[in-house]
Amino acid sequence: MSTQIYNRVALIGLGLIASSMYWAIKRGGLVGEVTGYARSEATRDKAREIGLCDRVCVSAAEAVEGADLVVLCVPVGAMGPVMQEISGSLMPGATVSDVGSVKRNVIEAVQPHIPAGVHFVPAHPLAGTEHSGPESGFAELYDNRWCLLVPVEGSDPEAVANLRALWEGMGANVDEMDADHHDLVLAVTSHTPHLIAYTMVGVADDLRRVTDSEVIKYSAAGFRDFTRIAASDPTMWRDVFLSNKEATLEILGRFTEELFALQRAIRTGDGEHLHDYFTHTRAIRRGIIEAGQDTDAPDFGRGQAVATTSGQEK
Numbered sequence: 001m002s003t004q005i006y007n008r009v010a011l012i013g014l015g016l017i018a019s020s021m022y023w024a025i026k027r028g029g030l031v032g033e034v035t036g037y038a039r040s041e042a043t044r045d046k047a048r049e050i051g052l053c054d055r056v057c058v059s060a061a062e063a064v065e066g067a068d069l070v071v072l073c074v075p076v077g078a079m080g081p082v083m084q085e086i087s088g089s090l091m092p093g094a095t096v097s098d099v100g101s102v103k104r105n106v107i108e109a110v111q112p113h114i115p116a117g118v119h120f121v122p123a124h125p126l127a128g129t130e131h132s133g134p135e136s137g138f139a140e141l142y143d144n145r146w147c148l149l150v151p152v153e154g155s156d157p158e159a160v161a162n163l164r165a166l167w168e169g170m171g172a173n174v175d176e177m178d179a180d181h182h183d184l185v186l187a188v189t190s191h192t193p194h195l196i197a198y199t200m201v202g203v204a205d206d207l208r209r210v211t212d213s214e215v216i217k218y219s220a221a222g223f224r225d226f227t228r229i230a231a232s233d234p235t236m237w238r239d240v241f242l243s244n245k246e247a248t249l250e251i252l253g254r255f256t257e258e259l260f261a262l263q264r265a266i267r268t269g270d271g272e273h274l275h276d277y278f279t280h281t282r283a284i285r286r287g288i289i290e291a292g293q294d295t296d297a298p299d300f301g302r303g304q305a306v307a308t309t310s311g312q313e314k
């Protein structure tokens with residue numbers, strides 16, 4: 001039996017994240033009515049054609065009217081202007097949330113436009129794909145994935161609890177985190193890896209042009225994963241890097257230091273450095289599997305992981 005958490009939810013921006021939310025909300029019967037708004041007419045027409053949202057509105061103001069939850073699902077650089085646009089149309093007592101990949105910058109852009117009597121509870125589902133747009137969503141996207149809630153000072157506990165219930169109803173595991181800590185953690189786990197993937201695919205493509213070799217055609221699994229990640233939406237990722245500038249630059253600085261040390265070890269033939277480094281990183285991966293924190297990891301990794309705790313690498 002499903003429990004209805006909100007009477008009306010408005011999704012602003014109808015891409016991968018919003019469309020997956022809609023299908024997950026419907027699957028769980030979590031909300032009375034879901035309204036949606038996208039700024040382009042083509043996206044609104046597509047949404048109507050595929051049955052995305054119970055009602056697709058022609059303005060953001062119309063979509064948020066009477067909504068007890070409004071979720072901003074636009075690129076992080078657009079959050080502030082969109083919030084400003086809807087601020088006069090929000091219902092007293094409503095909650096505004098967002099799904100942006102960066103938190104501090106979004107909070108600074110959105111919070112000044114939150115009217116008195118409206119709650120603000122930022123959030124970030126740690127789930128996605130390289131696809132975007134209204135047709136890319138699916139109900140299972142959030143199943144067993146984390147959604148981080150990043151309450152701001154004075155966030156209403158009931159508003160936080162309701163949003164938690166919605167994300168749990170959509171299949172996610174929910175945790176709370178402070179905005180600055182979120183941005184640093186995500187710079188390590190998501191933002192910098194994306195930048196490295198973009199760079200690596202660019203390098204390989206340059207190489208192909210220069211040597212006419214077939215690096216991409218014959219790419220092995222690791223590189224293929226890079227090309228998948230590097231196919232992610234350019235607008236979204238431009239905004240992520242511009243909005244999480246400090247944390248990304250901090251992690252990139254550390255990354256390049258380590259990279260230079262490895263580069264030097266290769267040039268000077270320092271095999272011990274390379275072996276020690278790779279042994280350390282392997283232990284980290286196996287520790288993650290042993291702790292059961294990677295649900296995607298194949299079972300056959302577990303036995304090996306136990307065997308390496310002695311430090312005897314094969």
Ligand SMILES: NC(=O)c1ccc[n+]([C@@H]2O[C@H](COP(=O)([O-])OP(=O)(O)OC[C@H]3O[C@@H](n4cnc5c(N)ncnc54)[C@H](O)[C@@H]3O)[C@@H](O)[C@H]2O)c1
Pocket residue numbers: 012013014015016017018038039040043073074075076078082099100101102124125126127128129130131132133134233236240
């Ligand atoms: N894709 C992921 O892997 C992922 C994961 C978690 C969170 N997020 C975050 O979710 C948000 C949405 O990402 P997505 O993957 O759904 O993107 P998407 O490109 O699939 O959809 C974005 C939507 O926002 C609309 N939009 C863009 N600029 C706008 C503007 N200036 N004003 C109004 N609408 C505008 C687009 O037309 C589109 O409907 C982003 O903030 C992103 O950082 C993305």
Ligand SMILES: O=C(O)C(=O)C[C@]1(C(=O)O)C=C[C@@H](O)C=C1
Pocket residue numbers: 100101125126127128129130189190191229
């Ligand atoms: O699986 C992917 O394609 C993703 O990149 C998803 C991913 C991630 O880095 O894990 C990307 C951005 C987000 O804000 C959250 C999730």
